[in-house]
Amino acid sequence: MKVPPTPPNKTVVRNSRTRLGAVKSKAQSNLSVVSNAPITASSSQTPLPPSPHSLRTQPSSIKQYFTPHMIHLWLKNLESIVHLNEAWNKKLNEDFTSWYWILHREKIKNSHQSLPITKEEYSLIASYIKTFPCSTSVIQAISAIIFRPPQVVKEIYDRITLGKKEPEEDTQWLGTIYKPFISKTLARHYEELLNIEKNLIQFDYSLALLWDKNVSPPQAYQPYRVYNNIDDEVIPYLKYTLENLINWKVKSPDVEFNYGCDCEDNCQDKKCSCAADNEDGYPMKNGRLIRSDIGPIYECNSNCKCNETCPFRVIQNSVRNNSNFEIFKTPNKGWGVRTLVTIKEGSFVMEHVGEILESRTAKLREVCYDKLDMLTYFDFDFGFDESKRSNVLCADSNYWCNISRFLNHSCNPNLITIPFFVEYKDIRFQRVAFFAQRNIPASTELTFDYKIKSDDFECLCGSSLCRYNKGPSKTNYKKSKRSKMEID
Numbered sequence: 001m002k003v004p005p006t007p008p009n010k011t012v013v014r015n016s017r018t019r020l021g022a023v024k025s026k027a028q029s030n031l032s033v034v035s036n037a038p039i040t041a042s043s044s045q046t047p048l049p050p051s052p053h054s055l056r057t058q059p060s061s062i063k064q065y066f067t068p069h070m071i072h073l074w075l076k077n078l079e080s081i082v083h084l085n086e087a088w089n090k091k092l093n094e095d096f097t098s099w100y101w102i103l104h105r106e107k108i109k110n111s112h113q114s115l116p117i118t119k120e121e122y123s124l125i126a127s128y129i130k131t132f133p134c135s136t137s138v139i140q141a142i143s144a145i146i147f148r149p150p151q152v153v154k155e156i157y158d159r160i161t162l163g164k165k166e167p168e169e170d171t172q173w174l175g176t177i178y179k180p181f182i183s184k185t186l187a188r189h190y191e192e193l194l195n196i197e198k199n200l201i202q203f204d205y206s207l208a209l210l211w212d213k214n215v216s217p218p219q220a221y222q223p224y225r226v227y228n229n230i231d232d233e234v235i236p237y238l239k240y241t242l243e244n245l246i247n248w249k250v251k252s253p254d255v256e257f258n259y260g261c262d263c264e265d266n267c268q269d270k271k272c273s274c275a276a277d278n279e280d281g282y283p284m285k286n287g288r289l290i291r292s293d294i295g296p297i298y299e300c301n302s303n304c305k306c307n308e309t310c311p312f313r314v315i316q317n318s319v320r321n322n323s324n325f326e327i328f329k330t331p332n333k334g335w336g337v338r339t340l341v342t343i344k345e346g347s348f349v350m351e352h353v354g355e356i357l358e359s360r361t362a363k364l365r366e367v368c369y370d371k372l373d374m375l376t377y378f379d380f381d382f383g384f385d386e387s388k389r390s391n392v393l394c395a396d397s398n399y400w401c402n403i404s405r406f407l408n409h410s411c412n413p414n415l416i417t418i419p420f421f422v423e424y425k426d427i428r429f430q431r432v433a434f435f436a437q438r439n440i441p442a443s444t445e446l447t448f449d450y451k452i453k454s455d456d457f458e459c460l461c462g463s464s465l466c467r468y469n470k471g472p473s474k475t476n477y478k479k480s481k482r483s484k485m486e487i488d
């Protein structure tokens with residue numbers, strides 16, 4: 001992953017009240033072209049050289065600029081357009097995350113007055129006309145890239161598509177963009193454009209949230225204790241969920257596997273069919289694992305005849321108690337999680353949750369995550385061999401998540417991951433539980449083994465058993481490359 005270098009200092013006015021959502025100024029809608037565009041990079045893809053003043057007026061890091069919330073909104077928008085087309089996704093992601101357009105957005109956001117449309121914006125829109133069929137989503141995506149109201153983007157889109165001349169006709173570049181639109185499908189096209197116009201009137205509020213800090217996101221719900229005595233970074237705005245959320249593109253679980261036991265004695269007899277699904281029987285006793293060399297754990301569920309007090313319902317009934325944990329800033333691995341109470345060996349600690357994606361959607365998002373060096377996915381690949389890899393679902397916990405999102409890796413971890421099944425026994429819908437591998441004293445950081453196969457992982461676990469690094473310098477911390485986490 002290459003993070004673009006810090007951009008140069010530009011003169012921008014801070015603390016403006018400019019809002020994208022409010023399509024407020026006529027001037028913004030009155031298109032005018034500036035040939036001496038205020039932003040002078042020669043190409044939208046070219047990273048700009050760093051500047052010593054950059055921190056004063058520009059986002060100091062890509063992480064600060066692209067918060068999980070913004071990325072989530074962007075990806076939702078993207079997924080509605082590209083429908084699993086990787087090449088398109090790449091183009092959109094590249095434009096969206098290029099420093100050129102980041103600077104452009106900052107400039108517009110911070111300007112007190114409406115800035116005229118630049119020739120670079122026209123060129124960008126023209127490049128999308130060539131690439132994508134026109135739709136509300138495309139207009140909205142462009143609007144998110146250049147930070148102009150979609151109505152304005154649409155107006156330019158129309159001008160270009162219908163071959164209208166721009167006010168500043170003699171500008172050289174106009175000739176290349178405004179080719180007359182001669183097409184038999186013109187009438188149909190008009191109709192499409194009219195429909196788009198209607199949709200745009202209901203301007204998507206979430207797009208405004210993408211860039212305008214003055215449009216406040218829903219109140220951050222912070223269910224965990226957070227402690228930071230290292231620096232002044234605050235925890236990103238995230239959406240906390242107790243259970244996995246299934247992305248709409250994921251095929252529903254196979255109901256054939258939704259079965260339960262018919263024990264009449266509340267599963268007191270060892271013959272329970274759910275317990276029998278477990279290799280060597282149900283592996284938990286008195287609320288704790290009795291052995292760790294096990295396959296997945298199968299529990300009773302709502303299809304069973306037993307009730308909530310059945311002994312084969314330990315994980316599902318385990319208390320998800322946030323007050324036992326604290327998210328804290330580590331000196332060298334970003335945020336981590338520690339326990340505030342002693343945890344006994346074999347106890348259930350937490351479940352890994354996120355937004356469940358199928359592999360093609362994950363691949364689409366990956367383009368953006370790779371560029372931004374964001375967190376990655378947790379593959380639910382237990383029991384899948386390489387040939388069936390495309391059926392593996394994964395949890396994306398960049399935005400929808402629980403505290404497990406902050407668990408760091410260690411080569412000598414105190415947690416193990418074990419897949420488990422409750423309602424759905426379809427292997428694609430495996431869930432993942434973290435258990436304590438040993439007694440864990442209060443105040444200890446909780447870690448698990450990411451099982452990263454890449455040699456690029458610069459592990460800072462600090463364990464004498466570390467299998468990645470031959471002692472990296474602590475002051476030389478670099479973010480690790482994106483890599484997949486796997487379950488035991």
Ligand SMILES: C[S@@+](CC[C@H](N)C(=O)[O-])C[C@H]1O[C@@H](n2cnc3c(N)ncnc32)[C@H](O)[C@@H]1O
Binds near residue numbers: 334375405
């Ligand atoms: C699942 S997140 C854990 C939370 C993360 N520390 C944070 O601040 O958001 C995974 C990321 O944490 C960092 N990380 C976790 N364990 C690490 C380790 N042992 N060495 C270096 N970096 C680690 C890497 O940046 C990795 O991409």
